[in-house]
Amino acid sequence: MKNLTLGLGLRFLFSRKRVGFVSWSAVMAMLGVAVGCFAVLTAIAVLNGFTTELEDRISGFESDFRIADVSLNIQQQDEIRSALASTPEVENVAFYLERKGIVIRDENRQLVSLKAVEPEKLGSVYHFIMESELERPLEKSGIMMGTELASRLQVKPGDKLRLVSPTSGQLALGFPTWGDVEVQGIFRTGIPIFDDRVCFISMEMGRQLFRAGSDVDGADFQLQDGAIANEAVEKFSAALPEELTITSWRDHHGILFSAMELEKLVGTIVLSLIIIVASFGIASTLIMLIMEKVREIGILRAMGATRRKIGRIFAFQGILIGGVGAAAGLIFGVTFVLAQMKWGFLKLPETIYLVPAVPMTLSVGDVVVLISVAGAVISLASVYPARVASRLNPTKAIQFDK
Numbered sequence: 001m002k003n004l005t006l007g008l009g010l011r012f013l014f015s016r017k018r019v020g021f022v023s024w025s026a027v028m029a030m031l032g033v034a035v036g037c038f039a040v041l042t043a044i045a046v047l048n049g050f051t052t053e054l055e056d057r058i059s060g061f062e063s064d065f066r067i068a069d070v071s072l073n074i075q076q077q078d079e080i081r082s083a084l085a086s087t088p089e090v091e092n093v094a095f096y097l098e099r100k101g102i103v104i105r106d107e108n109r110q111l112v113s114l115k116a117v118e119p120e121k122l123g124s125v126y127h128f129i130m131e132s133e134l135e136r137p138l139e140k141s142g143i144m145m146g147t148e149l150a151s152r153l154q155v156k157p158g159d160k161l162r163l164v165s166p167t168s169g170q171l172a173l174g175f176p177t178w179g180d181v182e183v184q185g186i187f188r189t190g191i192p193i194f195d196d197r198v199c200f201i202s203m204e205m206g207r208q209l210f211r212a213g214s215d216v217d218g219a220d221f222q223l224q225d226g227a228i229a230n231e232a233v234e235k236f237s238a239a240l241p242e243e244l245t246i247t248s249w250r251d252h253h254g255i256l257f258s259a260m261e262l263e264k265l266v267g268t269i270v271l272s273l274i275i276i277v278a279s280f281g282i283a284s285t286l287i288m289l290i291m292e293k294v295r296e297i298g299i300l301r302a303m304g305a306t307r308r309k310i311g312r313i314f315a316f317q318g319i320l321i322g323g324v325g326a327a328a329g330l331i332f333g334v335t336f337v338l339a340q341m342k343w344g345f346l347k348l349p350e351t352i353y354l355v356p357a358v359p360m361t362l363s364v365g366d367v368v369v370l371i372s373v374a375g376a377v378i379s380l381a382s383v384y385p386a387r388v389a390s391r392l393n394p395t396k397a398i399q400f401d402k
Helices: 002-015 019-064 074-083 147-153 203-210 231-240 254-292 296-303 305-344 362-389 396-398
Strands: 066-069 090-105 108-115 129-131 142-146 160-165 177-188 198-202 218-223
Touching: 002 362, 019 142, 019 254, 019 305, 019 362, 074 090, 074 218, 090 147, 090 203, 108 203, 142 147, 147 177, 177 203, 198 203, 218 231, 254 296, 254 305, 296 305, 305 362, 305 396
Parallel strands: 108 198, 142 177
Antiparallel strands: 066 218, 090 108, 090 160, 090 218, 129 177, 142 198, 160 177
């Protein structure tokens, strides 16, 4: 009986008798589902690609994890070094001072975040693209800034600037500290909040400018290549005093990544409307097919076919139309994404996006979710026509005049 259901479904769908328009309707429904699945799949891959690219840039700029928002004294710094020595998965640490300051170039003033680190840590813990390479290590009187800030200030390597730091103890008295620096390097991350607001100075300059003693404001850590982040962080945390709490770069940019996840969800829902609209095409095709086959349905009912059997015949046709379309869209979509990942034929202006081609990333989970959603929509689109066919009165159906 199962083979009979499939056979009748295929015969009804591809019958040559008065079925030209129905066939074209079925083809258009298949095409609609295919286009919808392809669009959703590629959109998810692009959003995943840009999210991954953003994660890489932020993690490179901000280190893998950190101890922040706490004043670390000499003893705590030594304890961190001891924990580092006992955790080979954590490769390096950079202690830093970070305060707000003002950069002055003639009449141009910009509020920035000044991050003071040991110069040798700039290449080992922090990683970014240099617009102008450092000819020498960052000196006491040197400063590195992002491309957007350099453009605002209209400066280039070798230009002189003045830094002003309204330290808390002196601000009330109206005596901020200041220091003259030279632009030694200009970096680019492609992230406006970094390129427009963050400057690196030497730890020596930071202690002088901020009137800081031996304490630091936090510590950034770099994992070894291939280290499993969660395991390494857990092991490292166990070796630290309880009062020191580790946070990741994701914790500091949670709002940004939540917004990107919401954007991905909204985009997926909007593009999924293509599949939903195409599903109406499947339902319409089945209704027309039922109208073509009313007498045949009546004959089958008179010969003993149950309502469920009739319903299954037309449900199978709907699932077949939608399934073929979904499979075509998914196969073409996955092939397109993999080709873009390998060859990058969709190019982007690298000066704007910092990547030469549209980044795409696809996971098995994304494909499974899309298959589930498409399958559910196609099944629902097939239910109503199947119920209509199953409820036809056999006597009236046989007497039906087309």
